[in-house]
Amino acid sequence: MIGNLCFTIFVFFVLIFTIIAATYEPDDLLFHPSTQITNFLTSTSNATFRSDITVAKTGEDFAAPNQTVVGSFINITDVDTSSFENAADVAVQLTDCDVGPDTPIQCSDPEVFHLLMKSAIEHFKDIHFYKFGKAVPGSNDSSCDMAWRFRPKEGKTASFYKDYRRFVISRSGNCTLSVVGIGEYHSGVNARKRKKNQKPGFEKKPDSGTIQVVGETVNDTLPVVESEKAFRHGKYLLYTNGGDRCKNMNQYLWSLLCALGEAQYLNRTLVMDLSICLSSMYTSSHLDEEGKDFRFYFDFEHLKESASVLDEGQFWSDWTKWQKKDGLNLYLVEDFKVTPMKLAVVKDTLIMRKFGAVEPDNYWYRVCEGETESVVQRPWHLIWKSKRLMDIVSGIASRLNWDYDAVHVLRGEKAKNKELWPHLDTDTQPEAIISSLRDKIEEGRNLYIATDEPDTSFFNPLKDKYTTHFLDDYKDLWDEQSDWYRETMKLNNGVAVEFDGYMRISVDTEVFYRGKKQIETFNDLTSDCKDGVNT
Incomplete structure (x- = not known):
């Protein structure tokens, strides 16, 4: 009887367990905040990289699309149409009709600006407009260029886009203006905002935001240390050698983000080698190719404005000039098992992690495994795709x-x-x-x-x-x-x-x-x- 009772209890618990296992639905991480997605992606110590994984996800992929909606978009009803004579034909009658049909169009006229806005909103029905730039003269007296910032109506990505188009404007005998043609993508080159030549600065700038804007002029000049005093008071982290070179891009990013995470944890500037070796899996020669610039593939402008980084070539030039004079010290680490927590007490100017020749123990990402992964988080938000490549996508x-x-x-x-x-x-x-x-x-x-x-x-x-x-x-x-x-x-x-x-x-x-x-x-x-x- 005792045996039968025990067997009954056993069967009962097996039945309960089976019901729970069959009906349990774990939370979907895709609906969690981006921080939890990052934790999920970085939670495996023994990270592996398959050669058939070809496109790496970057920071903007983990930003929720609704983060991009800053204020409301511009509707057709928001445009001042009080002076429009024929809204259906997108035309406007200028107040001063003392001009002939061949008189040059005044692109700076507010009514012309409203005409171009209304024409763009009616023509491009699948995008939301968030901001219009001022209209400027185009290639001749009958054209104007204008830029705008927008998002596709059904956009699933956390980005703004910028376009600038050339509008051809016709004036009838009674001074009615109408848009008779809109150019192709990025045709309104006179409306493209050019960034002024800025002297590269080493100091970290305020983060320009968490939203990528595609189509703006890119300023990815290399940061420099402006003075000996600034260099002497800086603290630096540098990774060198290792087996990550010429591996697929996912492994490169996984390791680079480990280095960026450690630099942030130690409150140090990461010294980066911006020269990438592109794996043979991506080259037409089917050979590994050295000398590829980081900026070809990723947004260095966003990285340098959001984190403290320095080009390796520039760093060694400054180090050679000032190291002996200022008594700058180097702390060498040749074992990836030396954790960032142990390095937190190091006061030397430069911490250099030197990796050996034996794979996989010479992969940079090994630094972030084990007990470190709960302390050092990979800063995915720092790495965005190249704006130049994204501009082709937008085109x-x-x-x-x-x-x-x-x-x-x-x-x-x-x-x-x-x-x-x-x-x-x-x-x-x-x-x-x-x-x-x-x-x-x-x-x-x-x-x-x-x-x-x-x-x-x-x-x-x-x-x-x-x-x-x-x-x-x-x-x-x-x-x-x-x-x-x-x-x-x-x-x-x-x-x-x-x-x-x-x-x-x-x-x-x-x-x-x-x-x-x-x-x-x-x-x-x-x-x-x-x-x-x-x-």
Whole structure:
């Protein structure tokens, strides 16, 4: 009888446990504050990096979209239309009609400004306008340029965008003005606000905000120490050598953020090597390539304004000049197991962490493992994607009027590996994609296809149902005539910069994220697991 009673109690507890396990739903971290998402992402000591992970998430990806809404956007009803004679035709009758049809347009006239605002709001129906700049003369007497800050109506990313367009204005015989043409993305170059030449400063500036603004002029000059006194009183942290070099970009960022986190914990300036080795997985030569500038890929302007950082080349130049004279000391650490907590008492000017040659014990991110991970937090908010790359993303989305759907089609080596992904090749054939999209995307829609398939003619059958668009359709945004080409070449000491594989994947992915509907490869097109069978 005692045995039966014990067995009954055992069965009862098993039943209760089974019910709890079947009905329990853990909290979804995606609905938590960004700080909890950061804790989740940094909570694994033995972090691993897979070579097939190609695009790294950065700080702006973890900012909630509603953080960008600062005040209300501008509606058509907010524009002063009291002097408009024909609102339907977006026209305005100037008060002073003592002019002829060929008289130059006065872009500074408030009524012309209201005309351009109303015309822009009516023309671009899929974006919210938050701020308009003043109208300035365009290329001739009948055109005006004007800039504005906006967000797409269905935007899922925490960013503002800036555009500036050229408006062609016509005046009729009775002095009625009307907009007869609006230029392409960034056509109103005279309205682009240029930042004044500022002397680079070492002192940390106030944070300009937690929201990236795409389309502004970029000021990512290198910070410098302006005086010997400032350098002598500074405290610095430097990571050198190690096995992270030439690894994929996710590992590079994971390790860099560990260094930034330790520098903030120790209240020191991080000395950065801005020269990146780009992994062969992103290069056209299929070889690791040295000499890539950090600023090609990430927003250094935001980093230097939000944290205390210094270029390594500039630092060693100043160190050589003043080290002996001022008695500056270096504290060398050659074991990643020496925690930041132990280094908090070090008073030397420079703490240098030197990493050896044995992988994985020479990875920078090892510093932030173990007991350190509960003390040093990776400051994700400091790293944003390059504004120059994001400007290309904005250009593509603007040409599609921010009114498009997107599908991600991943094929490449995975589609060839039938052992790990048995159905991927079949499920990403054009006929299968059309079948998958039939109930998800309406026929005739603009469809942006983000893909690693090199031959885009592979997707020609989709043209019968949709208007298809690919990254290479917009090559002019990074060719020799583009702002991106000129600005990156200037950063690269006059040498042209290749629009490399990481840039392509990054832009392709970001355009995909801005589609109104987003169809993923592994969530929507195929039932195969993202990392292969049984994962």
